[in-house]
Amino acid sequence: MTQQKFLTYPDLPSTADVIVIGGGPAGTAALWAIERAAPGTKTVLIEQSDRLGAGSSTASLENYRTCWPAIPMMKQMQRSVEVFHNADAYLGEGTQQSIHIKERGYLFCAFTDRQAEGLRRDVERLHSIGLAHIEYLERDEVAYRYGWLGEKVIAAKFDPIAGWLDSNALIYRYAQNAHSAQIVLGVPEVSICVKGSTLAGIKTPHGEVAAPIVVIACGANARRVCRTAGVELPLVIRPRQSVTTASRHPEFPEDGPMVIGSASHPHMRPEARTGAIFGWEYTWHNKRARELGYEVEGAPADALIEPVYPLTPFKDPRYPSLAVALLARQFGHKDGEGFAHPNYMRGVHQNIGYYVYRDHTAACKADGTGYESERALIDAVPGVEGLFASVAHVGHGIMTSPAAGEIIASKVLGLPLADAAFAAFGFDALYVEYDEAVL
Numbered sequence: 001m002t003q004q005k006f007l008t009y010p011d012l013p014s015t016a017d018v019i020v021i022g023g024g025p026a027g028t029a030a031l032w033a034i035e036r037a038a039p040g041t042k043t044v045l046i047e048q049s050d051r052l053g054a055g056s057s058t059a060s061l062e063n064y065r066t067c068w069p070a071i072p073m074m075k076q077m078q079r080s081v082e083v084f085h086n087a088d089a090y091l092g093e094g095t096q097q098s099i100h101i102k103e104r105g106y107l108f109c110a111f112t113d114r115q116a117e118g119l120r121r122d123v124e125r126l127h128s129i130g131l132a133h134i135e136y137l138e139r140d141e142v143a144y145r146y147g148w149l150g151e152k153v154i155a156a157k158f159d160p161i162a163g164w165l166d167s168n169a170l171i172y173r174y175a176q177n178a179h180s181a182q183i184v185l186g187v188p189e190v191s192i193c194v195k196g197s198t199l200a201g202i203k204t205p206h207g208e209v210a211a212p213i214v215v216i217a218c219g220a221n222a223r224r225v226c227r228t229a230g231v232e233l234p235l236v237i238r239p240r241q242s243v244t245t246a247s248r249h250p251e252f253p254e255d256g257p258m259v260i261g262s263a264s265h266p267h268m269r270p271e272a273r274t275g276a277i278f279g280w281e282y283t284w285h286n287k288r289a290r291e292l293g294y295e296v297e298g299a300p301a302d303a304l305i306e307p308v309y310p311l312t313p314f315k316d317p318r319y320p321s322l323a324v325a326l327l328a329r330q331f332g333h334k335d336g337e338g339f340a341h342p343n344y345m346r347g348v349h350q351n352i353g354y355y356v357y358r359d360h361t362a363a364c365k366a367d368g369t370g371y372e373s374e375r376a377l378i379d380a381v382p383g384v385e386g387l388f389a390s391v392a393h394v395g396h397g398i399m400t401s402p403a404a405g406e407i408i409a410s411k412v413l414g415l416p417l418a419d420a421a422f423a424a425f426g427f428d429a430l431y432v433e434y435d436e437a438v439l
Helices: 025-037 071-085 087-091 095-099 113-128 139-149 167-176 219-227 284-291 319-331 401-413 420-425
Strands: 006-008 018-021 043-046 106-110 135-138 155-159 181-185 191-195 198-204 207-210 213-216 235-245 258-260 267-271 275-279 349-358 377-380 387-391
Touching (some): 018 025, 018 198, 025 167, 025 387, 025 401, 071 401, 087 095, 087 167, 106 113, 106 139, 113 155, 139 155, 167 401, 191 219, 198 213, 213 219, 219 235, 219 349, 219 387, 275 319, 377 401, 377 420, 387 401, 401 420
Parallel strands (some): 006 181, 018 043, 018 213, 043 181, 213 387
Antiparallel strands (some): 106 155, 191 198, 198 207, 235 275, 267 275
């Protein structure tokens, strides 16, 4: 990567064709996709941290999956997997090696007849929309392939094309392949400049950058930044934790899949040679937010509108042991075996970041009922000509970033969408079937 690409704040270019605010997967993928669609477009990325990928990505499990029942999400992921599988062609020679894809699969487990029937219906739905590679596994097949999980698993849904990758390497490859971009790190504050109802550029404490187009891709800070343009984005945020351990139980092989339990869906995958990484969503941090006085009128009881930094108050010191204990209980592992093995409490590192969602006003059913959608907002922001957003990627920002970048590039450049289903990522999209959380 050429050194000229990175500028040290307060060195700022005076003008740009497109400014992108946010240096995570959404922002860097936007740079990459704009360059691919319109080579030579002068783009500038503004990031408040001193490095790329310092936001929600730090708490991500870096996974991707193909088993999406909602068609827009399914097609977004299909396109992204195509890029991942052909990374050298799309992101330059050596990318495949650097992002280090491990296609180990996702295994959703059932422990009761009711859960098994739910997974069977899931697979039938996925097959009906063209995802014929998703498998429904009966008890005997689960035992044959994954006997080390124990006898309590009576059925499973398996996505063999799913896996994980190095998200930091992916983010930097996006940046490297945006050949006409300049990246400014360490910008402490940015606001949107508007003249009338038309965008004019951005303002920082050390100067302005004039541009006719700005893309907001700064995750949890997006609502605050967009507010400087006089527009309130319909977003809420939730802290999300993950835990990395240096060891896992010896029966869980290095080439094992991502394993997902039943509700409340704790999940775990191998990490490096001997470690593991766990995820599990629960509401302790939301109770903690209210205790600390961060509850905001108009926000759902389990979400925030304004981010709080640092996120330390939302870290639950019980989280590592609770996540592992929940898996051990679901899989029926006794003390010293499986997920109840003492190895899991060795070399524990707890991660936390914000996931960003549309709020219930940003998607509605045919009867006008609002709901909280799983879809990102990738569209022109209503009310300000030249202002765009690529936000509300929930926990899907890394896995769907190639397609998300191409969707926002099409919007910015006034090009047709690659697939009509991608219109569902707009601000005015109505309800999409199966547009609910899949974990």
